[in-house]
Amino acid sequence: MKRPIRFFSYFICVTLIASMFSFAPGVFAAEKDAAKESAASDRETVSQPADLQETKEMPGLQKAAPLSEPADPTNPTIPTDPTDPTDPTEPPAKKYCKITVSQTSGGIVTVDQTSVEQGAATTIHITVTPNKGYGVASLTVDGQQVGATYSYDYTFTPTKDEIKISASFRRSSSYVFIMLDAGHYGKVNRSPVYKSYYESLMTWPLHLYLKQELEQYSNVVVSTTRSSQSRDLGVYERGTASAGYDLFLSLHSNAAGSRAADYPLVITQKGNTTDPLAISLGQTIESVMGTKDGYRIWQKLNKDKKTEYYGVLRGSKAVGTKGMIVEHSFHTNLAAAKWLSSDANLRRMAEAEAADIAAYYGLTKSGADVITPSKSSLSIANTNYNTLTVKWKKSIGATGYVLYRATSKKGSYKKVKTITRGATLSYKNKKLKTGKTYYYKVRPFRKTASGTRYGSYSSIKSAKVKPNTPSVSSKAGKRKITVKWKKVSGASRYVVYRATKKKGKYKKVATLKSNRRSYTNKNLKKKKRYYYKVRVYKTVKGKKIYSNYSGYTTKKAK
Structure with a gap:
C-alpha cells in the first residue's frame, strides 16, 4: 500500500513543474514586447522618472513595485522614510x-x-x-x-x-544705608490745640526733606518705608523694611495730657539710651525748635523686659538695624504745633537732622563739604572749690568743639580741651584756684576727609571758683528745729542763717567747723515758722571764699 501512495505523490509533483514551464514563455514574451515599446517611446519623448512610470499588470501576478533609479555615487542621498512628511530636499530647521x-x-x-x-x-x-x-x-x-x-x-x-x-x-563698606519712616499714614492725630495740624501731614514732608538733605552727601543710600502716604504698612513690617540698612528712623510728634509738655523725645532700642546719635538728635531738635523742657532719651519694653514695646523698633532690631523713634515735641502744645505747621521750619529741621546724621557717620557732601558749624553759646556752673563746669548749646553740623580759657576777658585765651564728639556739650575744668575768676569761649568744628572747618567763637562767659552750694533739710522738735546739710568738699566752715519770712532778712545764727553736718536751733517760739539757709566758705591765704547760699528749708517749731 505504501508504494502506490508514494508513486501518486511523485506524479503530482512532476505535473506541477511541467505546468510552470508551460506558463513562463508567455511571461518572458510579454516583458520583451514591453521593452521594445519603451525604447520606441524614448526616441519620441523625454522619459519620465522611474517612480512615475506606469507598469502594466500581467494576468495572475501582483503589481510590481517600481524600480528605483540607480544611485549616483557623486551625489549621495539620504534614504527617505515613507512615514516622514518632510521634503528631503528642504534643509533641517535651525535650533x-x-x-x-x-x-x-x-x-x-x-x-x-x-x-x-x-x-x-x-x-x-x-x-x-x-x-x-x-x-x-x-x-x-x-x-x-x-x-x-x-x-x-x-x-x-x-x-x-x-x-x-x-x-x-x-x-560697599564705604556707604551708609538709611531707612526713613514717616510714621502714620493718611490724616491721623489731629492737634487738640491747633486744629489744622495733623501729625501724619507733618511727618510725610519732613521725612522727604530729610531724604533730600541726606542725599546731598556722598556715600549714602536713603530709602523710605512707603512710596506714598496713602499706602499703609504694619508697624513691625515698617521696621523689618530696614533689613540690610545701618539706621532706621521713624519720625513723629508726641501727645500728652498736659498742654505744657514741650520737649523732643528719642525712643531707642533696649540698652541704647546713651547712644550718641540719639543724644545728638534730641539736642538738635531742642535747639532748632527752641523747646522749653530740654530733651529726653527713653526706652519702653514689654512686660518681659526684653523686647521693645514699639513694633517698628522690634522689627528693625529683628533684622539687625539700629532703630529710633524721633518725637518732635508735642502737638498737644500750641507753640510746638504751630512751629511744626511751617514748611520752612520743617526744611530747617531736616537740614539740621541730616547734618547730625552725617556728622555721626562721617559723611561729607559731594565735592567739598560746605557745612560750617553754627555758633554756640556758653554757660558756667560752679561745681567745686576748684572746679568749674562749662556747658554750651549744640552747634548744628559740629563734630567737635574746642574750649578756650583766659584769666581776664581781654587776656590771652589758651586751649583747654578739644572735644571730639559732637554730642558732648559740657566739660569739667578741674584744678582751678579757689576765689579766682576765669573766662571761657568755645568754638565748634566739623572734621571731614578734606580737612577741618571751624565755626565762629561763642560769646565770652566768666565764673568765680568757689565752694559748692550746700544742700539742706530740716526737722522740727519741741521748741527747736534741726538743720542738716551734706558735706561740701573743701569747706573750712559752715554758716547757718535764719529768717521768719521766706523773703525776709536772714541773720547768721551759727558758724560751724567743717566736720559738722547739722545744727539745732533751740528756744524757739512754739508753733512759729522759721526759714533757714546755709553757705560755706574756704579760707585761702587768710581770705574767706564763700559759696552761694543754699535754698531755704522751713519748719514750724512744736
Whole structure:
C-alpha cells in the first residue's frame, strides 16, 4: 500500500513543474514586447522618472513595485522614510539656545542677545550694573563663576536649549544705608490745640526733606518705608523694611495730657539710651525748635523686659538695624504745633537732622563739604572749690568743639580741651584756684576727609571758683528745729542763717567747723515758722571764699 501512495505523490509533483514551464514563455514574451515599446517611446519623448512610470499588470501576478533609479555615487542621498512628511530636499530647521538672566537684589544684569543659534560659535556681551552703594561679588555664566566683573564677553558654541546667567552683589563698606519712616499714614492725630495740624501731614514732608538733605552727601543710600502716604504698612513690617540698612528712623510728634509738655523725645532700642546719635538728635531738635523742657532719651519694653514695646523698633532690631523713634515735641502744645505747621521750619529741621546724621557717620557732601558749624553759646556752673563746669548749646553740623580759657576777658585765651564728639556739650575744668575768676569761649568744628572747618567763637562767659552750694533739710522738735546739710568738699566752715519770712532778712545764727553736718536751733517760739539757709566758705591765704547760699528749708517749731 505504501508504494502506490508514494508513486501518486511523485506524479503530482512532476505535473506541477511541467505546468510552470508551460506558463513562463508567455511571461518572458510579454516583458520583451514591453521593452521594445519603451525604447520606441524614448526616441519620441523625454522619459519620465522611474517612480512615475506606469507598469502594466500581467494576468495572475501582483503589481510590481517600481524600480528605483540607480544611485549616483557623486551625489549621495539620504534614504527617505515613507512615514516622514518632510521634503528631503528642504534643509533641517535651525535650533536655538535661550539666554536666561536671573536678577537679584543689589543690581541688574543685561545681555545684548537673548537667543543664539546652536552649533554656531557666538559671543554675547554681559553688563553688570550694581545699585548705588553696592559692588559686584561674582558673575556666573552657565554654572561657572567668571569673576567679580562689571562687563564680560562670553564666547561659546551653544549645544543646548538654554544657558543661565546671574550675578551676586555685596554692600560697599564705604556707604551708609538709611531707612526713613514717616510714621502714620493718611490724616491721623489731629492737634487738640491747633486744629489744622495733623501729625501724619507733618511727618510725610519732613521725612522727604530729610531724604533730600541726606542725599546731598556722598556715600549714602536713603530709602523710605512707603512710596506714598496713602499706602499703609504694619508697624513691625515698617521696621523689618530696614533689613540690610545701618539706621532706621521713624519720625513723629508726641501727645500728652498736659498742654505744657514741650520737649523732643528719642525712643531707642533696649540698652541704647546713651547712644550718641540719639543724644545728638534730641539736642538738635531742642535747639532748632527752641523747646522749653530740654530733651529726653527713653526706652519702653514689654512686660518681659526684653523686647521693645514699639513694633517698628522690634522689627528693625529683628533684622539687625539700629532703630529710633524721633518725637518732635508735642502737638498737644500750641507753640510746638504751630512751629511744626511751617514748611520752612520743617526744611530747617531736616537740614539740621541730616547734618547730625552725617556728622555721626562721617559723611561729607559731594565735592567739598560746605557745612560750617553754627555758633554756640556758653554757660558756667560752679561745681567745686576748684572746679568749674562749662556747658554750651549744640552747634548744628559740629563734630567737635574746642574750649578756650583766659584769666581776664581781654587776656590771652589758651586751649583747654578739644572735644571730639559732637554730642558732648559740657566739660569739667578741674584744678582751678579757689576765689579766682576765669573766662571761657568755645568754638565748634566739623572734621571731614578734606580737612577741618571751624565755626565762629561763642560769646565770652566768666565764673568765680568757689565752694559748692550746700544742700539742706530740716526737722522740727519741741521748741527747736534741726538743720542738716551734706558735706561740701573743701569747706573750712559752715554758716547757718535764719529768717521768719521766706523773703525776709536772714541773720547768721551759727558758724560751724567743717566736720559738722547739722545744727539745732533751740528756744524757739512754739508753733512759729522759721526759714533757714546755709553757705560755706574756704579760707585761702587768710581770705574767706564763700559759696552761694543754699535754698531755704522751713519748719514750724512744736
